[in-house]
Amino acid sequence: MAASRTDAPTALLAEALSKAYGKRRALQDVSFTAAPGELVAVIGPNGAGKTTLLQILAGALAPTAGRVSLDRRDVGWVPQQPAIYSKLSVQENLRLFARLEKVADVTGTVQRMLDQIELRERARDAVGTLSGGNRQRVNIAVGLLGDPSVLLLDEPSSSLDPRQRERLWTFVSALAREGGTTVVYSTHNVAEAERYADRLLVLADGELLFTGTPAELERATGEHAALDFEGAFVRFLRSRGH
């Protein structure tokens, strides 16, 4: 696991983000920053506001209050469900979204993405015929087409088996470590957050309860060496009344 990079240059700045649906407040005054190449995990119980936060960062949802430092075009968004057309081939999906993103070199970019997600051999296959893991890779590739400086992943591994998850995180980690892409992802899998994230954002009921490294979260729960990370996380939430 990499060290915290909170003192590094800022790639993403979210300031006092709030979102209300009528009287219900889905997100309350959430602020954080992310550095280039940093992997930030957003964790929290169901209904915590994780997806809402990512949608606002992606520009897919307007906040009730607050601002995001980046323009939509600098952010690649990968929704939880693969947002691609199952009747089209891998290549056709990439080409379509590259054209819609107004990428300068459509063919070159598509070929590069096919190499990057290691699906060149299946380029002509309909997405509907791919496994869940490969579909998610295409989903991520679409998010990367505009060569964004920040990639947002909404529960990217939720429908994948362990082997597919491993391949996904190897791929995503390489984007951050080797490509310098800032990756912000939400997950229910606390172990994944501990294992791959440089920094955690803990959300509950729309409130940002914690920002720091997984080690810092463990320390925040007190000296309970017997607890694993998940246990520590649950204890942390309970200690904050959630």
Added chain:
Amino acid sequence: MRWLLLKDLQILRRSPLLVALLVLYPVVVALLVGAALSSGPSKPKVAFANLVPADEAKIDLGGRRLDATTYASELFDAVDPIRVDSREEAIAKVESGEALGALVIPPDVIERLQGTLALGGGDPPTVEVYYGAENPLKRRYVQATIDATLADANKALSDEIFKEAASYLSLIVAGGTLSLPLVGDIDILGLRRAQAIIDAAIAGLPEDANARIALQQVSRFARLAADNLDVSGPILASISNPVRVEERAIGGSNASLDVFGVEVAVVISLMNVALLLAAGMLALEREEHAFGRLVRGLVSRTGLLVEKIGLAGLFAWALAAVMLAVLVAFLGLGWSRTPAWLAALAFAALAFAALGVAIGGLAREVRAASLLAFMLALPVAALALVPSGAVDGTLYDLIRIVSGAFPFKPALAALDAALNGGGLVAPLAHLAALTVAFGLIARLALRRFA
């Protein structure tokens, strides 16, 4: 937007079954509806037993011989006869369901008719009609067909009787020769000639002759009788046809039943294709989870709707245009009004497609959108075809308002005007207004679409 259009065309190309169903189903439904509307019901099968011996089928009317089979043949224009030889056989055909009804002409019918015509008293001629009671609708249909045909036969016979009566009256008034069987020709003096003879006789009598007054009374009677009987012909004619019918169409369409059937078939086809395609393709964006990604700056929501309306409208327009072109050629309607009906179809296609995206936006799922489109389309089409006078006035006004809120009725009016020559501007403006209105509803629906 063109890339989205290209993408949708690729998706449709990869869904041949869907496209085939989308095209074939509405076309088949539309053709069936059109055929049902443009053709009357088929001739019912009726068992026909003519028990009158062949050599006794002639009626003697005033010395003329009329063939009763002439009147029976009128019946065969309206029914599909199954000829049988006996009453029992005719009834058996009805009981077995082979015939919807049976008509039996008893052997004494000509004899009785002859008696009636000769004013000889006795029972009037009677034909027997049997109906299958298995289905009230069928029974009513056969009953109406046979009643109408027998009424025609009665009318034809009464016309012959009237002609004969009129010739007798003419003979009484003006005189002439009457031919009677066995007796030969008889000279009939007639009232006018009788008056002339009496007047001549009166002129030869002395002024104070006693017979003069009596003969003058007879002469006056002959003149009055001749004058009054002379107008009996027109009176009898008016009894034969007491009410004349003069038919004039006021407003509405002057389309023939065939052309109206074509119009309905084409508009139903257009409606189904545009509705299903527009609703389905918009809902598909959500089902594929692509909507959120698309409207995150890649395509505007309005742009997305315009693309779907354009795609569905173009597809439906092309299909309807081909269908109508085939039917126009088949019916020999001519091609001079082609630009008008192409324009009518284009406006209609856009209005239906706009309704389709509104449905897709509200339903949000492909299956729900397709179901909703069908559930909406059929009643809307049915309401638009309700004729005035068929229902209560207030209800009809309500039906007109509801029909006016959907594109079917103005589309039918536009196509009718385009094919038959009529005011095209009003229905096209109506369709354009509906396109905008449903487009706005769809745009509002997209607020909660993701």
